[in-house]
Amino acid sequence: MGQNSSQAGRMTSPVRVIVVGAGCRGEIYSNFASIHPERMKVVAVADPRKFARTKLQKQHKILDDNVFEDWHSVIERDKFTDAVLICTPDHLHKEPAVAFARKGYHVLLEKPMATTADDCRAIVEACTQSGVMLSVGHVLRYDPVIDKIKELIDAGVVGDVIHIQHLEPVGYYHFAHSFVRGNWRNEAESSFALLAKSCHDIDLIHHWAGARRCVKVSSFGSVSHFTKENKPPGAADRCLDCSIEKGCPYSACKIYLDRVKQGNAGWPVSVICPNSYPDIESVTEALRTGPYGRCVYNCDNDVCSNQVVNMEFEGGLTAAFTMVAFTEEICKRRTTVHGSKGELSYNGHEIHVFDFLTQRSTKHTAHSDAHRHFGLSGHGGADYHLIDAFVSAVANNNPSLIRSGPEETLLSHLLVFEAERARLESRVVYCGDTIKS
Numbered sequence: 083m084g085q086n087s088s089q090a091g092r093m094t095s096p097v098r099v100i101v102v103g104a105g106c107r108g109e110i111y112s113n114f115a116s117i118h119p120e121r122m123k124v125v126a127v128a129d130p131r132k133f134a135r136t137k138l139q140k141q142h143k144i145l146d147d148n149v150f151e152d153w154h155s156v157i158e159r160d161k162f163t164d165a166v167l168i169c170t171p172d173h174l175h176k177e178p179a180v181a182f183a184r185k186g187y188h189v190l191l192e193k194p195m196a197t198t199a200d201d202c203r204a205i206v207e208a209c210t211q212s213g214v215m216l217s218v219g220h221v222l223r224y225d226p227v228i229d230k231i232k233e234l235i236d237a238g239v240v241g242d243v244i245h246i247q248h249l250e251p252v253g254y255y256h257f258a259h260s261f262v263r264g265n266w267r268n269e270a271e272s273s274f275a276l277l278a279k280s281c282h283d284i285d286l287i288h289h290w291a292g293a294r295r296c297v298k299v300s301s302f303g304s305v306s307h308f309t310k311e312n313k314p315p316g317a318a319d320r321c322l323d324c325s326i327e328k329g330c331p332y333s334a335c336k337i338y339l340d341r342v343k344q345g346n347a348g349w350p351v352s353v354i355c356p357n358s359y360p361d362i363e364s365v366t367e368a369l370r371t372g373p374y375g376r377c378v379y380n381c382d383n384d385v386c387s388n389q390v391v392n393m394e395f396e397g398g399l400t401a402a403f404t405m406v407a408f409t410e411e412i413c414k415r416r417t418t419v420h421g422s423k424g425e426l427s428y429n430g431h432e433i434h435v436f437d438f439l440t441q442r443s444t445k446h447t448a449h450s451d452a453h454r455h456f457g458l459s460g461h462g463g464a465d466y467h468l469i470d471a472f473v474s475a476v477a478n479n480n481p482s483l484i485r486s487g488p489e490e491t492l493l494s495h496l497l498v499f500e501a502e503r504a505r506l507e508s509r510v511v512y513c514g515d516t517i518k519s
Contacts, residue, residue, distance in 0.1 A: 173272060193221075206488040234426060287403060338351050433445070
């Protein structure tokens with residue numbers, strides 16, 4: 083599976099794909115075709131933004147007839163590729179996913195599946211009824227080191243799993259970029275933070291718990307710090323106009339303008355200029371007029387900046403998850419698995435297992451052969467392994483190569499929705515028959 087899937091037998095011709103949504107995620111997944119043209123070919127793109135779709139068209143030499151402003155125009159055609167990569171905004175996942183599945187396309191769908199439980203169910207139902215494969219972009223499942231955690235648990239190195247503790251440190255400027263100023267700042271326009279940012283993590287905990295069903299869940303969280311009440315005296319509404327921005331760690335000048343001046347035009351700078359290549363002039367204009375130049379204390383953000391989720395699974399296994407914005411590390415998850423025979427700890431880079439009997443600690447690592455182009459922008463290479471597995475699954479008609487398939491992904495998403503319900507209703511939610519294993 084995963085990083086070894088490319089070694090399996092494959093189609094003699096490359097898997098042909100349509101990219102719906104040519105933003106950051108669509109571009110990253112499409113990059114697989116540039117690295118392995120013999121295995122995948124991007125033959126069509128749909129995106130309402132001219133710059134984004136034209137950029138992808140040039141990168142993959144897509145014919146003019148296969149460049150679309152709207153994915154609905156693609157659906158009107160007879161099926162002309164093997165698969166579709168759906169990388170639209172979160173709230174625009176369900177409709178294209180269902181439509182392309184019904185048309186017979188295999189679907190790689192960026193996470194989260196959709197923004198409501200009913201829409202998630204509808205996507206799974208459409209894929210199941212149409213007999214097409216669905217791979218959801220839970221890229222952490224494909225991280226070789228994180229995958230090693232599951233392998234060690236299943237091998238019994240810590241005995242019976244008693245408790246799982248898992249932390250997602252979002253990163254102070256990442257949160258300000260994405261969840262205060264950016265696309266995921268407002269629930270009505272995207273989704274709640276636990277779904278948008280941490281469905282990855284709930285999915286991992288659900289995965290590590292194995293066959294045990296979650297029976298009850300509680301959650302607490304709020305919008306902390308990034309509120310109008312915390313706006314410093316003298317602060318302006320925009321960082322470019324602010325006399326005190328030099329003393330603010332969340333200054334847009336620091337996060338974007340300083341980076342591009344240093345020659346760094348990658349993420350997050352690349353995000354704020356959707357209609358042009360980022361340079362000093364375009365970034366300055368974006369900060370002057372666009373959402374990313376706003377004071378973090380003067381935005382319309384309403385998603386949690388810190389949240390905890392407590393879960394109890396069958397057999398008494400407990401799990402505690404924490405998502406917090408205010409961290410130095412950017413998304414370098416930390417995990418501890420407490421078992422009856424030992425303790426497994428993961429620090430975002432490597433795994434250590436302490437054996438209670440021998441009182442010795444063993445280090446575990448995992449090799450990743452992810453291409454260097456999937457490095458900094460590819461979740462440590464996990465993006466490469468995810469698209470590699472999907473392409474191999476389609477080429478070989480073998481859904482077992484997909485680690486984040488429809489049924490298990492639906493179950494973990496339902497757990498996310500139950501956790502958020504617990505937070506909103508300030509109570510323990512008994513999962514009952516809502517989430518079944």
